[in-house]
Amino acid sequence: MKISVMGTGYVGLVSGACLAERGHRVTCIDIRSDVVEEINAGHSPIYEIALDELLRLAREKETLTATTDARSAIRDSEVTLICVGTPTIDGRMDLSQIMAAAKEIGAALTGKSGYHIVAVKSTVLPGTTEGPVQAAIESQSGRKVGDGWGLCMNPEFLREGRAVEDFRVPDRIIVGATDPMTANRFLEIYADFSCPKLVTTLRTAEMIKYVSNSLLATMISFSNEIANICSALPGVDARLVWKGVHLDRRLTPIDRQAGMAAGVTEYLWHGLGFGGSCFPKDVAALRSFGRTVGEHTRILDAVLQINADQPLRMVSLLEKELSVAGKNVTVLGLAFKPGTDDLRESPAIPLVEELQKKGAHVIVHDPIAMPQARKHLKFLNVTFSQNWSDALTNSDACCLVTAWPEYRAIQPADFGRLMKCPLVIDGRGMFEPAAMAAAGVTWRGVGYTPESCVEQKPVENVCTDLTCSQHNKNSHAR
Numbered sequence: 001m002k003i004s005v006m007g008t009g010y011v012g013l014v015s016g017a018c019l020a021e022r023g024h025r026v027t028c029i030d031i032r033s034d035v036v037e038e039i040n041a042g043h044s045p046i047y048e049i050a051l052d053e054l055l056r057l058a059r060e061k062e063t064l065t066a067t068t069d070a071r072s073a074i075r076d077s078e079v080t081l082i083c084v085g086t087p088t089i090d091g092r093m094d095l096s097q098i099m100a101a102a103k104e105i106g107a108a109l110t111g112k113s114g115y116h117i118v119a120v121k122s123t124v125l126p127g128t129t130e131g132p133v134q135a136a137i138e139s140q141s142g143r144k145v146g147d148g149w150g151l152c153m154n155p156e157f158l159r160e161g162r163a164v165e166d167f168r169v170p171d172r173i174i175v176g177a178t179d180p181m182t183a184n185r186f187l188e189i190y191a192d193f194s195c196p197k198l199v200t201t202l203r204t205a206e207m208i209k210y211v212s213n214s215l216l217a218t219m220i221s222f223s224n225e226i227a228n229i230c231s232a233l234p235g236v237d238a239r240l241v242w243k244g245v246h247l248d249r250r251l252t253p254i255d256r257q258a259g260m261a262a263g264v265t266e267y268l269w270h271g272l273g274f275g276g277s278c279f280p281k282d283v284a285a286l287r288s289f290g291r292t293v294g295e296h297t298r299i300l301d302a303v304l305q306i307n308a309d310q311p312l313r314m315v316s317l318l319e320k321e322l323s324v325a326g327k328n329v330t331v332l333g334l335a336f337k338p339g340t341d342d343l344r345e346s347p348a349i350p351l352v353e354e355l356q357k358k359g360a361h362v363i364v365h366d367p368i369a370m371p372q373a374r375k376h377l378k379f380l381n382v383t384f385s386q387n388w389s390d391a392l393t394n395s396d397a398c399c400l401v402t403a404w405p406e407y408r409a410i411q412p413a414d415f416g417r418l419m420k421c422p423l424v425i426d427g428r429g430m431f432e433p434a435a436m437a438a439a440g441v442t443w444r445g446v447g448y449t450p451e452s453c454v455e456q457k458p459v460e461n462v463c464t465d466l467t468c469s470q471h472n473k474n475s476h477a478r
């Protein structure tokens with residue numbers, strides 16, 4: 001099919017590239033000419049594993065092109081996917097990008113022949129697609145929905161850092177549609193994808209996306225609240241608490257050979273809270289939406305509050321060991337999670353802000369997100385290091401923020417060798433307390449007391465059962 005995709009961010013570009021891989025002819029549209037040029041040159045303007053290669057191949061085969069000329073691209077396609085941003089500003093969803101896209105589509109549909117399907121892939125609150133989006137297209141085109149065009153809501157569930165993999169092998173495809181014929185025609189773009197496909201109303205599809213994200217965010221805040229309680233309990237190691245919980249047969253199917261853990265256990269693990277472009281804004285938008293329909297959102301309120309407090313726990317832990325004023329504090333990891341260069345709502349931002357407010361000199365490193373960080377206003381007064389070892393040299397303390405594999409590979413002795421004062425605050429539970437202690441490193445983390453650091457054996461020695469490697473992998477997730 002001929003598909004136009006509005007917006008070439010994480011969702012639009014990945015969707016476009018993966019649909020081109022499946023044989024569709026895709027035109028990506030963006031208002032930013034620089035990203036359009038980059039895509040046409042076969043390069044991805046964002047970092048996602050395998051995306052550069054997909055784009056290069058699609059450009060070679062001429063199955064994907066990019067343009068700023070929305071009107072021609074829409075008129076020359078059968079389906080338009082709306083993948084523009086829907087930020088939450090002051091707790092409310094900002095629809096300006098969606099409305100601009102809808103008006104552009106409406107104008108393009110004027111006099112267009114052939115049935116055209118418009119599908120909203122952006123995350124929007126229930127009622128948005130059949131409300132303002134439909135109204136804008138109808139008023140610009142002069143055609144009611146059903147008069148030569150149909151409307152769908154097709155939420156996207158890809159995870160940044162694994163976006164290409166998630167799009168190629170989705171766990172579900174949800175299609176809300178104005179009518180069954182439009183749903184069936186739209187599902188043709190996913191004909192080659194074998195996964196459960198659920199057809200709903202437009203509003204239900206919109207709600208499914210918010211509920212999915214809010215559930216996962218709730219699990220993360222729950223995990224952090226539990227870890228904070230563990231922090232007050234000598235001899236308790238929050239990681240072992242989660243391992244014990246994960247072994248519940250409802251979370252970890254009893255198949256010892258496969259050694260499988262349910263993906264949901266990734267979110268039952270403590271850390272520095274959730275970040276990125278989705279969970280924080282979607283939970284905030286659902287919370288304010290709940291209020292507009294007259295419902296109290298006590299759980300969602302708590303989820304957001306716990307999440308706002310969590311990165312600052314690192315500073316409290318640090319200050320128990322050291323007065324940070326005038327000290328060199330290294331922050332390893334700036335992206336909100338490994339596998340992405342996305343800094344949106346990263347816990348590194350409030351952490352760096354707080355450290356600087358307390359007078360620390362902050363040195364930062366991230367294997368992928370440094371180019372983005374150099375442009376970010378919150379990182380104006382930090383020192384950027386080319387690699388983690390430079391970042392640690394002569395440092396008084398280190399805060400581990402993002403669980404990049406290359407940080408996991410740092411040897412405990414490296415901290416002792418490079419740092420002026422080997423003090424590590426491990427926000428992701430990446431290192432073994434006993435190994436750090438043996439290397440003379442003071443190691444602290446959310447979810448443990450100094451006593452638990454000494455008393456616990458290394459985790460691998462304790463958990464000899466099915467899910468060890470799986471669980472260790474899970475803690476990389478956010």
Ligand SMILES: NC(=O)c1ccc[n+]([C@@H]2O[C@H](COP(=O)([O-])OP(=O)(O)OC[C@H]3O[C@@H](n4cnc5c(N)ncnc54)[C@H](O)[C@@H]3O)[C@@H](O)[C@H]2O)c1
Nearest residue numbers: 007008009010011030031084085086097101122123156160
């Ligand atoms: N990032 C994710 O992991 C993810 C996952 C699932 C769903 N979502 C949702 O998908 C939507 C897009 O997210 P994203 O992270 O890809 O956003 P993004 O901000 O990375 O990209 C949006 C793109 O749209 C472009 N744009 C804005 N107005 C436009 C217009 N009128 N015409 C053409 N292009 C326009 C922008 O220039 C930008 O390149 C959001 O609603 C988000 O909540 C995101």
